[in-house]
Amino acid sequence: MKGPTSPGLMLAALLAFSAYGNVGADVVYRVQPGDTLSLLARRSGVSVAELQRLNGMNGVLLMVGQAIKLPGSSDDASPTDAGSADSAAAVKAITAQADAPVFQSGMAVYYGGRADNRTVLTAAHLSLPFGTWVEVTHVRTGKSVLVLINDRGPFGRPDRIIDLSAAAARELGIMGEGVAPVTIRIARQP
Numbered sequence: 001m002k003g004p005t006s007p008g009l010m011l012a013a014l015l016a017f018s019a020y021g022n023v024g025a026d027v028v029y030r031v032q033p034g035d036t037l038s039l040l041a042r043r044s045g046v047s048v049a050e051l052q053r054l055n056g057m058n059g060v061l062l063m064v065g066q067a068i069k070l071p072g073s074s075d076d077a078s079p080t081d082a083g084s085a086d087s088a089a090a091v092k093a094i095t096a097q098a099d100a101p102v103f104q105s106g107m108a109v110y111y112g113g114r115a116d117n118r119t120v121l122t123a124a125h126l127s128l129p130f131g132t133w134v135e136v137t138h139v140r141t142g143k144s145v146l147v148l149i150n151d152r153g154p155f156g157r158p159d160r161i162i163d164l165s166a167a168a169a170r171e172l173g174i175m176g177e178g179v180a181p182v183t184i185r186i187a188r189q190p
Contacts, residue, residue, distance in 0.1 A: 110175070
């Protein structure tokens with residue numbers, strides 16, 4: 001496929017394809033920036049536990065580019081909502097290396113975020129170059145999100161290493177916590 005594509009649109013196409021002629025067949029999907037296991041489960045109409053069982057997974061950590069199986073069509077699947085703003089955030093496939101070393105550990109907070117035409121999954125960091133994609137992983141839950149560095153911060157607290165946009169904080173599941181322990185891995189530098 002040439003040109004920018006939305007992960008939500010790719011997932012919608014896969015779900016639509018599975019709805020015609022391949023009912024019940026498993027579909028292989030490549031994890032895109034911003035995808036979470038709970039988001040993919042919800043859009044596939046199954047539970048997180050069912051996706052874990054289908055893929056032989058114990059945790060919830062997904063890596064961009066990872067191939068996972070999604071169940072075929074189900075009555076609860078709704079391909080029409082797969083292009084929502086949250087999943088349509090990233091328009092480029094970024095390949096994160098599973099063995100990339102941890103760049104930094106500390107606390108993440110969230111703020112309104114700085115607008116970017118490439119994604120709503122953005123973040124502020126004190127020193128990483130703008131345009132750097134980083135994988136932020138919640139230490140306690142194992143959830144991760146790929147974000148684009150497009151702002152500076154956080155300021156004033158040395159233990160706080162990254163300011164996440166509200167959309168990224170939602171994907172990571174830290175909206176209720178406000179501040180959460182995370183690790184940062186470099187996925188791609190500009």
